Amino acid sequence: MAVDKLKQQKHEVSVEIGGRTITFETGWLAKQAAGSVLVREQNSAVFVAVTRADPRPGLGFFPMTVEYREKTSAAGKFPGGFFKREARPSAKEILTMRMTDRPLRPMFKEGYVDETQINGMAMSADPDLDPDMLMINGGSCATMLSGLPFDGPVGAVRMGRVNGEFVVNPTYDQVDEGELNMVVAGTLDGISMVEAGANELTEDQIIEALQVAHESIVKLCKAQLELVEKVGVEKYDWTPPEGPPEEFVNEIREKYYADFKKTIRIKGKHERTAALKEIKNRAVEEYNGEDEESQAKARLAGKIVGGFKYDALRDIILNE
Template sequence: MFEVTKKSMQWGEETLTLETGKVARQADGTVIATLGETSVMANVTFAKSMKEGQDFFPLTVHYQEKYYAAGKIPGGFFKREARPSEAETLTARLIDRPIRPLFVDGFKNEVLVMCTVLSHDLVNSPDIVAMIAASAALTISGVPFMGPIGCARVGFVDGEYVLNPTVDDMNGLRNNPEQRLDLVVAGTKDAVMMVESEAYELSEDEMLGAVTFAHEQIQPVIDLIIDLAEVAAKEPFDFAPVDYSDLYAAVKAAGEEQMRAAYGNTDKQERVEAVAAAREAIKAALNEEQLADANLSSAMKKLEASILRGDVVKGGKRIDGRSTTDVRAIVSETGMLPRTHGSALFTRGETQALAVTTLGTGDDEQMIDALHGTYKSNFMLHYNFPPYSVGEVGRVGSPGRREIGHGKLAWRALQAVLPAATDFPYTIRVVSEITESNGSSSMASVCGGSLSMMDAGVPLKAPVAG
């Protein structure tokens, strides 16, 4: 009844196994990856045709940790898994980043990747297993995916790199002076696709060495996925990128000069208006058949990208007129909100963050219910990105994936310089309100957060900038 394919290898101190053919056979690709006794099922499904008018690649990645995986019952009134936790959202983004660029250019069919933690041994982190499972499922599904990728977590103890340190080793990294690094690297055979880390004042050479070490360690994982695909892969989906070279030539002839002049504006608001006017001028110059072409938006974007990339690569000039080495004008102000514990307004060019710090007691610590147990966190950083920060009308509500991800990015940077709880026994909450954005608002949150915490009297080991 089942045509099961299973491949295994020794990876570090554990056995890594990839299995397909028994569970969820109606999905385009399903792989259960197991490292030690941590198992994650990845399912891939994709639409066989593109929605009419689709002008972007609709890839969705979901990651869910089932409480039964660790022999637990969910807390709360309903006693079942509900909306994704912060950790689940961050892991979904972690998986998304390295796989998204590997889909064939021009492929715009809907793709859904679902990763479900089925078993957790409380030793091997499920996020690494999930990324490997997702890569394997995509590779065997037939979707136009130019993978596979592999991934690994790297620790750093006593001057030595550690492959896939345990969950306990990575928990409470700030309070573990022996463990100075939590680095996740994903990549293909030839290149690194994604790096994410929490580091405690490592040198540049130590960080680069960790990335190199990780890339070496993922090579056998990639080979294992290829071995699985050679036996279990489905026929490749018949996809040929649409040739819209004639349309692009018409768009370029109609408006390259005006579009180039529009992107010559160094003020963001003026540039946005000028680019919109250039797009309308291009449309006015096209015939009805060209205007009705579903690839018109792609042709416009291709023209804009070629202008911007050409300015940077050939002229060394960025979109706001700066060279590649110039820093935008920076203005910092602290103590601007009289009734808050600490506040700072950090402005860098047309990007601005209002960071506010509040101090509390142990009763204010955040309770986090995870598969490996319930624990408390005495440092929180919340990042808010309202539509007005980019002069737009948009959704207002609970934080989205991007806001959660950017907040965690800034959290990692500031976490490393916080005082020990024994020296500063307070709960710290930093809120970064992005009031203007023209790039790098997460790093403005790092700078503003550092300033506002110092304004609140938090004895940081050192100021942090990004």
């Protein structure tokens, strides 16, 4: 991948979150990555790079991988004892990967299936602060800088509550002492992910925490957009795939949607899954044939029926 001249220049943007400054820096690390950023908060620094492989036509899923490691060198140490090397990812690292994946994956454009990797590493660790929120924000920022078809930015903060006051990105001690430990991710327009544990807080208190969190998320998103504007990111040349013909979608919907909506109400998980799979198989078998065109049509029919899950659940929740 060619190195863009603008990406060789150092750019940075800072924003104050929770009384501390978070800085996004780019242009001097991993210049050949599609997008890279170093996110700092006090003595914590997390580096994130986004890379993309060449397109593979016909791929039926989005192969995105998130990798995050907290090297012992980030704390000024090296592994000792029996194992002298870094081991497999810890539970903490795996959870951080998942928290990064969840808010970012849905923001990629529908139909984009190029293999994409988001690699993060804690370069420096502040003894008082968890670097996981820097990974989520850095993953979003690096993806924005890559120019990939991504409807970001995404911001993330951790919310705590100490002595009745909400704290944005609390320290380890504040999390231990407080009544709330909640991770909130979202965009300029709203919240997309919440993961929380709390000590018997009321619904109003949780809603207030979400509102406070979103105010900081908006600041983080605006900072990322400012950095993207400074760099002058060029969008990746990507054309969305054509969707299935409307007539074919309507035909499948008329035949199978009513049964699908009825079946999705089955309470037993295994029974429901088996019944929904049977409906999907019926659709595939109806259109399947020996020639390649029929097989492609059968796969498309199965995909359309599988997509009924979202329509049916939304229909039941909103209208019934």
